[in-house]
Amino acid sequence: MKILLENLTIIRGEKKIVENFTAEFNGPGLIQVIGPNGAGKTTLFLTILGLLKPAGGRILIDNKDVTGSTQKLKGMVAYLPQRFEIPRNLPLTVFEFMECCIRLNSKWPRILRRKLSYDNIVNALKLVGLEEQLWSSKISKLSGGQFQRLMIARTLILETSIVILDEPLSNIDPEGRKMMADLFGKISREKLLILSSHDPMLLMPYTSKILALGGGQAYYGAPQDVVTKGVLNKIYGECLIEVKDHIHIADWH
């Protein structure tokens, strides 16, 4: 599992996100995409997903050119957007919601979908830490953090080898974040997991590579080469506060 960004130039509105940028995301592993608000993390994901066309360059997934095409990505990538377009008032329980996600997925033949669903759903819900007593609750009754966990579970049952999560830790409380970080570490042992985060240190023990975006610049490499004062200064500018040996990123998340 490999995503190659080849000489990629991305422009959104007036803003240049990256120019002539080349990087290879290799899995299994965890790749963190960091950068201040508006740096272009979501834009990069939407470009990888074929929902936005780059101004230049190509995107290859497992050597297949998928640039600007959502169709070619089918069954290869699961994506969790930062903001959901799923109405919270759907009259479905947690379990029914997950069943719908499986039944609607055309990856499996219809007859198999029913058979696959029970175990897959139970595993995914347990993995993200949604307790069994919630499975029969209406999704409208879930808290923001529980709903976020459900959305993560939904990306996992699609069983793709590549998973992209846009700020999956937003809405999750501090204790839950640690649990989710461990979960992402576990997932990244088998899949290529790419996620954006405003709290890079939390996931650092599991991170194979970091992509730092900001001010039209991109730095990609091993965590120790990217999370340096020099790079973070260029990416975060004035949001970077240094207190003795401690660096604090003061963005709005």
Ligand SMILES: Nc1ncnc2c1ncn2[C@@H]1O[C@H](COP(=O)(O)OP(=O)(O)OP(=O)(O)O)[C@@H](O)[C@H]1O
């Ligand atoms: N629909 C849009 N049309 C035009 N420009 C947009 C659109 N959405 C976002 N942008 C601009 O694209 C740039 C990158 O935004 P993007 O949402 O990708 O950043 P981000 O790093 O994901 O930010 P955040 O951390 O706040 O989620 C910003 O300058 C933003 O204003």
